[in-house]
Amino acid sequence: MKKNNHPKISVVIPLFEPEKKVFEKVKEMLGKQTIKADEIIENWNMPEAKSINTGIRKAKGDIIVVLEQDCVPKTKVWLEKLTTPLKDKNIVGVVSDLTLPEEQWKKYPFFLRLLIINERGIQHPDCDIRACAYRKKELIELGLINENPKAGADTELYMKLKKIGKIVRANEIIYHLHNQKNFKNVLKKIYNYAEGNGKMVRIYTTKLALYDIGMRVVRVLPFFGMISIIFRFPFKKYFYLFPAYLIIALPLIHLINIIGFWKGFFSKKDFFI
Secondary structure (H helix, E strand, O other): OOOOOOOOEEEEEEEOOOOHHHHHHHHHHHHOOOOOOOEEEEEEOOOHHHHHHHHHHHOOOOEEEEEOOOEEEOOOOHHHHHHHHHHOOOEEEEEEEEEOOHHHHOOOOHHHHHHOHHHHOOEOOOOOOOEEEEEHHHHHHOOOOOOOOOOOHHHHHHHHHHOOOEEEEEEEEEEEOOOOOOHHHHHHHHHHHHHHHHHHHHHOOOOOOHHHHHHHHHOOOOOHHHHHHHHOOOHHHHHHHHHHHHHHHHHHHHHHHHHHHHHHHHOOOOOOO
16 A cells, blocks of 8 residues: 555666566565555666666656565565655665575575575665665766676765765665575675775775774774674574684685775776766
8 A cells, every 4th residue: 555645666676587486576575565666667687787777767756666686575564664764855775684594595505605604694784776765866866876897886876875865774674585506606796895895995085984994994904804704603593604614714705805805995997986
């Protein structure tokens, strides 16, 4: 049911070879929401950022909700709690929390499970284009999502949005049912994220809070960076896997973070707009 005085909502879903059962769950949960979207735009077989931007341009709604093909809302009030804060003109983005369900995680090969075990906890991203809400007008004014695959779209959008308003959390969880089977692709994602962080710290040094800069730099310092990774390990459920994680996954993640961050920091090529 549509609430009174609630702005029109367009849900944009970028699609590329989705798992049929997972995408059916996405559509099922969208249909059960307490607030219904005015339109759902499915864009097929494009690079992710381009697919999102194409959907945003097509959208007729005042509010844009981007929902990835493998992101399933946990509750029926997700869309309502995600979009309602945008009634406040000072808020320009609303972010979902993420988690990787255990049944999905157990489908992966052992070494891959170790590499992404921290996703078993609740993640609180600063900004994440996978399950967020924005006003269309402001996205257009900011130049939409950077379509360069090396740009670090989440990081760049976060900084652009922060210039014009507040980004808040909806305190709603999305089940991220991504189909990870390729060890190499996961390592590449970790690297790209680290490189984006390095570029962000260099480009936005004077605009980031000292705490924010400090935390990002600490993550790529020898020893201290490993402690920050260990801190996010889900000891309560998987303490028995920690020795294997310590030997196999932790050094690899730490090394990739260091290489990616400092390459981004010292790189002369910038993909941020």
